[in-house]
Amino acid sequence: MITLNGRIVDDADELSVAALLSRENYVSSRVAVECNGRIIPKAQYEHKQVTDGDVLEVVCFVGGG
Amino acid sequence: MKIKINGKATSTDSSSLFQLMSERRIAPDNLIVILNGFQTPEDLPVHDGDEVVFIEKGKMPDRTEFEAMMSARHTPHIYEKLKQARVALAGLGGLGSTIAVALARTGVGKLHLVDFDVVEPSNLNRQQYKIKHLGMKKTEALKMELEEINPFITVLIDTAKIAEDNIPHLFAEDDIVCEAFDQPDAKAMLVNGLREHFPNKKIVAASGLAGYESGNFIATKRLMKNLYLCGDGTTEARIGRGLMAPRVSICAGHQANMVLRLIMGMEDA
Known part of the structure; x- marks a missing residue:
């Protein structure tokens, strides 16, 4: 069980960050992801696994400026 | 007492804004008066340590006065x-x-x-x-x-x-x-x-x-x-x-x- 943007997600343990983002319909090039208060570098998305109890914040950007 | 006028430390015997204006021979027409960050048309009393800014509309101030005028509506700190x-x-x-x-x-x-x-x-x-x-x-x-x-x-x-x-x-x-x-x-x-x-x-x-x-x-x-x-x-x-x-x-x-x-x-x- 993890927390994603304040929401409890039950079946995410052992997924990579990339797989979780894809499953939640995020475009990985447009997000910043923090895990337990620390930013996850993009280079780690493929191999870093989400583990039980993690608190994730995903910030997603849309275009315009 | 000592006050600041347009950013410059000044000694004066005047005890109100209108007295200050007449002491400095500033005409009240086209004048903006700011006392400690607050713009006022009234003849308010002036106290030691106050900051007063007189802005004559349409007149270009010198550079040292200009910064005091620009920041006159800010709280100093x-x-x-x-x-x-x-x-x-x-x-x-x-x-x-x-x-x-x-x-x-x-x-x-x-x-x-x-x-x-x-x-x-x-x-x-x-x-x-x-x-x-x-x-x-x-x-x-x-x-x-x-x-x-x-x-x-x-x-x-x-x-x-x-x-x-x-x-x-x-x-x-x-x-x-x-x-x-x-x-x-x-x-x-x-x-x-x-x-x-x-x-x-x-x-x-x-x-x-x-x-x-x-x-x-x-x-x-x-x-x-x-x-x-x-x-x-x-x-x-x-x-x-x-x-x-x-x-x-x-x-x-x-x-x-x-x-x-x-x-x-x-x-x-």
């Missing part, structure tokens, strides 16, 4: 804090140029402008440039504008395309960075890079400000410890939905106000 701050604008489009103008008027001491692009006609619908700037580097055009608005701030420029590899070098000296890009991938790249290299730096970013949806949907949120995000979060620029001055300005105003709050030590959105 706020002005000093602002003067010490250094803020970067990453991207000088509708958001970045508008934030920069607001912060220059507010008196932020150092503004660091970063953009690689030149001013072209489609910028003029929402960005703080004029016809005379067409074809100029945005960094140079905006520096010119800001120095006409407030000559007492320092404007630093870097004409460069911001990428993962130059983020550590470009933003090392800035206290606060405003993300003011147009493209979503570039926004994410900058925020990721800053958070990785400078976890303690404050970032004020934007997302969702296109079109002419209600301005009331635009808000400032604190999403991570040092990341603030302004906008409605969803209204993207796309085919059929443009970017226009009113909503872009609302979002830029949110970003500039968050920067001001951070400089004053307020960390809540």
Whole structure:
């Protein structure tokens, strides 16, 4: 069980960050992801696994400026 | 007693504003009188340590008086804090140029402008440039504008395309960075890079400000410890939905106000 943007997600343990983002319909090039208060570098998305109890914040950007 | 008049320490025997005016032979016509940050038409008493500014409309003051006049409506200790701050604008489009103008008027001491692009006609619908700037580097055009608005701030420029590899070098000296890009991938790249290299730096970013949806949907949120995000979060620029001055300005105003709050030590959105 993890927390994603304040929401409890039950079946995410052992997924990579990339797989979780894809499953939640995020475009990985447009997000910043923090895990337990620390930013996850993009280079780690493929191999870093989400583990039980993690608190994730995903910030997603849309275009315009 | 000793008071400050137009920024200069002065001794006087006058005990009210009107007495001061007659002592200094200043005519009351076309005159603005500001006592300790408050504009007043009344003959208020003057006390030791007060700060008085007389502004004669239509008359160009000398340089030393000018800064006192510009900051006359600020509370003094706020002005000093602002003067010490250094803020970067990453991207000088509708958001970045508008934030920069607001912060220059507010008196932020150092503004660091970063953009690689030149001013072209489609910028003029929402960005703080004029016809005379067409074809100029945005960094140079905006520096010119800001120095006409407030000559007492320092404007630093870097004409460069911001990428993962130059983020550590470009933003090392800035206290606060405003993300003011147009493209979503570039926004994410900058925020990721800053958070990785400078976890303690404050970032004020934007997302969702296109079109002419209600301005009331635009808000400032604190999403991570040092990341603030302004906008409605969803209204993207796309085919059929443009970017226009009113909503872009609302979002830029949110970003500039968050920067001001951070400089004053307020960390809540």
